[in-house]
Amino acid sequence: MSLKPLLKRRDLLLLVLGLASKYSDVRVNDNPVVSSRLRVMKLMFLLQKELPDVVGKLLSEKPYEFKPYLHGPFSKEILDDLDRLAREGLIKQHYVDLDPYGISYQVNFEITKEGQKRVNELISKLPRELVDEIENKVIKKYMSWSLRRLLDYVYSRYPEESTPAFY
Numbered sequence: 001m002s003l004k005p006l007l008k009r010r011d012l013l014l015l016v017l018g019l020a021s022k023y024s025d026v027r028v029n030d031n032p033v034v035s036s037r038l039r040v041m042k043l044m045f046l047l048q049k050e051l052p053d054v055v056g057k058l059l060s061e062k063p064y065e066f067k068p069y070l071h072g073p074f075s076k077e078i079l080d081d082l083d084r085l086a087r088e089g090l091i092k093q094h095y096v097d098l099d100p101y102g103i104s105y106q107v108n109f110e111i112t113k114e115g116q117k118r119v120n121e122l123i124s125k126l127p128r129e130l131v132d133e134i135e136n137k138v139i140k141k142y143m144s145w146s147l148r149r150l151l152d153y154v155y156s157r158y159p160e161e162s163t164p165a166f167y
Contacts (some may be wrong), residue, residue, distance in 0.1 A: 008078065009081060013082070013085065014091070015119055018123075035081070036069055042072065048063045048137065050137065071151060091110060091111055
């Protein structure tokens with residue numbers, strides 16, 4: 001029996017943020033957050049690369065398109081969907097200055113109560129084995145890695161889609 005595709009990309013993105021927040025050790029006001037756009041970008045890239053059959057079964061539209069960029073694979077569509085999820089009140093974006101001048105910053109993502117409600121609805125309507133596969137083979141694994149290790153892995157495993165930044 002084939003599964004009818006159920007999700008828009010931004011729903012899958014919200015699901016990934018919801019699952020990833022369970023494994024985050026970063027907190028804002030005692031709430032877990034997924035730290036950095038870079039990590040979110042790489043989680044979505046790895047999900048699409050490493051579990052293409054799962055993504056194909058779930059999405060009702062084309063997956064995100066990634067292009068090589070400064071810190072590896074990049075998708076403007078993900079940034080747009082993150083902004084939309086924030087406007088819809090499903091996530092909060094916390095900007096953290098990384099220097100005293102406010103030139104360099106990081107964005108952390110917190111699931112709101114309404115967002116968690118939506119994540120729970122998504123989980124309840126999706127086949128449990130597909131959610132478990134996403135959580136166990138991508139989220140749990142890569143959320144335990146440092147950002148440096150995650151980037152090194154993406155650069156080495158997917159060199160054709162990566163333009164490593166110089167540090």
